[in-house]
Amino acid sequence: MTAAPLPPPELSSDQLAAVWRSQAKWWHLGCYAIVATAVVVALLEPPGQHGRWPTLVLLLGIAVAYTLFGRRAIMREEAVYAVLYQLTAWTCLLTIIALDPDFEAWLLFFCLFPQIWATFEVRPALIATGLALLALFTAAVAPAENPRAEVPGALVSVVISFALSAALGMFIHRIIGEAENRAAVIDELRSTRAQLAAVERAAGVQDERGRLSREIHDTLAQGFTSVIALSRAATSALDRDDVATARERLAMIEHTAVDNLAEARVIVAELTPGHLQSRTLVEALARLAGTVTEETGIQVTSEVDGEPAPLGGNAEVVLLRGVQEALSNVRRHSGARSAAVTLTYRPERVALEVTDDGAGFDPATTQPGFGLDGLQARAAELGGAVTITGGDGHGTRLVMELPR
16 A cells, blocks of 8 residues: 655745735724724714715725725735725725815725735836825815915825835835745745755666666676576586586585575665675685686685775675676686686775786777676775776786775
8 A cells, every 4th residue: 555645845935825815804804994993983073064974875885895896906816906996995085085074084094005005016006106195185285275375285295195105015015025036936946956856866766776787787697697607517517427517516506596595685685795794805705716716617816915904895895796797707708717816905095906817808899898887886986996908818907996
């Protein structure tokens, strides 16, 4: 049973929109509270020239316009809702001022001016604020007995109101814009991080496939090669009625199969290679040399130069794999009668050298196989290098150097 995939993380822009939606209720409550306060004031004040009912109806018109259009404008659904609401609300307010000049119409400024900046972008909000103040200026000056006398005071009031409203509105818009930009950057960073994680996972999978390929090539494939060679040798012995030799080869096949099984289990468990379990690298090389000599008849010697010291699991694994790959190539391709494995310990490096007296090869025309490529990759991962030299009839020399 597979686990259900985790839901994708919520975008920061979505979280910001959710915060705005959660705050919108306070805008609604504030608007209705101010309109309700204006209604109470209209009921408590003496009725104007046209009575109090026109004022109450116009105040109700503002509340209805906010319910129908203003709430949607606050949520930035469509610009048309903002236009409809502002036109309706300001028309009602200017009509109240015209019909009842003594009414405390300034109470409605506390919701109408902020709503301009909450429902429009900066440029339309500046234009709407200017038009609203121009309309208020006209409504204050036109009915006066001496309009010219009212102009200076009203003009100063309009200019100050516009400056304060614009400064506050632009400041709020800047904060909101920075929050939106930050949310967009966070979303982009999250997306980039997710893409990088996916790339890293894919690279990890590819690296693991490469590692397993090298492990299989260096252990199981070579073991199976030995099994095939020993099986053919056993068949030839049986054809000659040499039962003793056939039994010896069958015993070697069983021994090789047991070693391969152990290597397979080690690969699955990602532990140290089987040849290094419970023994040092020097002992593992000597055992490997003896096994190749026994299986193939090629006289393989193992020598150590310098004082052996632990190198760490990775370095020892790479050195062991280097010997396995080199001896596998000696057995399959060189036609050699002897080979030598030399492990040299130096203060800053360790060197592995495998030589044989076989037919050699031409480096200019011979392409390295998967095993040698994998060996070079292993050494490079540890900061080391592998060099292979060989000439026709002069054998082959493989040298691997790793830093200590």
